[in-house]
Amino acid sequence: MNEFRPIRGDVAPARLEPEALARGFSDIHPPLKVHEALVESDRCYFCYDAPCMQACPTSIDIPLFIREIQAGNPIGAAKTILSANILGGMCARVCPTETLCEEVCVRETAEGKPVKIGLLQRFATDRLIERGDHPFERAASTGKTVAVVGAGPAGLSCAHRLAMLGHDVTLFDARPKAGGLNEYGIAAYKATNGFAQAEVDFVLSIGGITVETGKALGRDIHLEDLRADYDAVFLGLGLSGVNALGADGEASGGSHDAVAWIADLRQTRDLSDLPVGRRVVVVGGGMTAVDAAVQAKALGAEEVTLVYRRGREAMNASRYEQEIAQTRGVHIRCNLTPKRILAENGHVSGIELERTRSRDGRLELTGETVTIEADQVFKAIGQTFLPDGMTREGADIAMEKGRIRVDAERRTSLGGVWAGGDCIADGSDLTVVAVEDGKIAATSIHEALSARPGLLARIGEAATDAAQTASAWVR
Structure with missing residues (x-):
């Protein structure tokens, strides 16, 4: 279902050898081995009224499940997790633990090195899911x-x-x-x-x-x-719904919605078939922007630049996510807002941006412009709710x-x-x-x-x- 086929510009599939592609899309956090999980669980203080549990939106009993891992009972730990969060396996992979449970961990406060709660959660839930049996029983039918x-x-x-x-x-x-x-x-x-x-x-x-x-x-x-x-x-x-840039030239070939592109990438069986530009610009400051930028780089883009209209501290992507982008070769440039997408023969050739500044909490345009060459531009500036089909009798x-x-x-x-x-x-x-x-x-x-x-x-x-x-x- 590869929707984004090259039309013009330097956009092409198979920029990397299969081995390099596999490395770029390998598990960002390899799972803990048994010994590693036991060592990490031993670092937990098992706090009473634990701040990590209070920081978890689903109120997982974190001290309890870590103690169960420490006692050699990862299946029991998984049941503790899943009773509060049935999608605990995915949350262990994608939750911004660095700004939730791990940020308030007492070890983080005391040492600057929190207990690896997310990895321990994955250690437990993976074992239960791999075992294949469901830990909860369905109640008698209510008829509802x-x-x-x-x-x-x-x-x-x-x-x-x-x-x-x-x-x-x-x-x-x-x-x-x-x-x-x-x-x-x-x-x-x-x-x-x-x-x-x-x-x-x-x-x-x-x-x-x-x-x-x-x-x-x-x-x-x-x-x-x-x-x-x-x-x-x-x-x-x-x-x-996806927010538009509102910039001239937005409809040019090579200008894409990052959300749709990521969805297409996730459903592509052979990543070498997915076209990517040699020079890519991603507009946005959230998790979607970072994900698009990092994956464009992993597909073989030589230059990937993420541009954001405010300062680094205002980005919705956590500092940790920003570091992932930077360590994987993404350039992050702040205080730049899109003004015009440049095109040659109907295809993206670059993007013109205007420098911004913050004054008294308000964003101002400076009148100074910057141009970045690009073969592809991805917009990741937020999504909107489309209330289709929610009417009854007007x-x-x-x-x-x-x-x-x-x-x-x-x-x-x-x-x-x-x-x-x-x-x-x-x-x-x-x-x-x-x-x-x-x-x-x-x-x-x-x-x-x-x-x-x-x-x-x-x-x-x-x-x-x-x-x-x-x-x-x-x-």
Whole structure:
């Protein structure tokens, strides 16, 4: 499904030999061996009221699972992890632990060297998933049905918890595969050897979950129908829109959306078939920008430059991610904003940028321009939520900041409809947060479906009234 075939410019596949490609896309963090895990687990202080546990969005009992590893019980450790975060295997690979659990580790505070919590989590969960048996049993059937729209981290988390509680779940997704961001959006060197799909299979093995792929909300399925056909609905839609640069020449050949390019790369069976420029520029300062830049370099681009409109300290990508980019040959240039994409014969030849500066917290243009030669330009300046297919009788779900408004239990303003993940107003674009959203929503749905008849409708009416009151107050 290689969408990005060369048209003009110095863009071509197979820039590197197979061995070099394999090195560039090998596991960025090789898993711990048994002895290494035991040594690392011995460094934990097993703190009471542990700050690492408080920093984890899913509240994994980190001291407990590390103690279980130390005691030679990695399967027990995995069960502790997965009881709080069913996608603990992927989160061990992609969570920014350096700004979450490991940042507040007492060892980090005292020595500047935290316990390797992420690697220990991977050590435990990999062993359980590789063993092939599911650690949780499904409760007796409740006879209730739930539609989950979106098979990304939030949807998978919600579906698994609901199935475990005995509800029958139908999981819909617009793409050909389940997994969402984990399958289509994570850098290939962070989730190697088909781990994303292995984890999906593991989650689904609880039973009680039917998956229907290729079903898009608003096209193949409709919210009003789902509300009529199911006892509850959860929306884990993610962010499908991509922000435009707003620069002249953006439609030139060789100018790509980084999100779509990464998805294409993740689904490419032979990386040597994927074209890449000799000189690549990535615009953005977040994780997607770093992932695109590093992978372009790994495909054989000779020069990769990541440009960001503000200073280094304002980048959404953590300092650790920035260091990964730099150690892999990516040049990071800050205080530059795109002005014009240059093209020759309809294909990218460079990008003109304007220098910026910060004054009193506000970004200002200086009038000074810089030109960088490029064969490819990738835009990675954020995504937006597209609320397609969420209407019923002309009434939209209440929105906030361009995303779905929910309460603390992830209920929307429509009765019987919950939402979580990146599509909600407080979404943070982190896998681990989406997992927690799905878990919270599943608990709320279960309580609602277990309540006496009529309560679910009243909950929806109350949520609608609250949303209307809030909207009137804002006006």
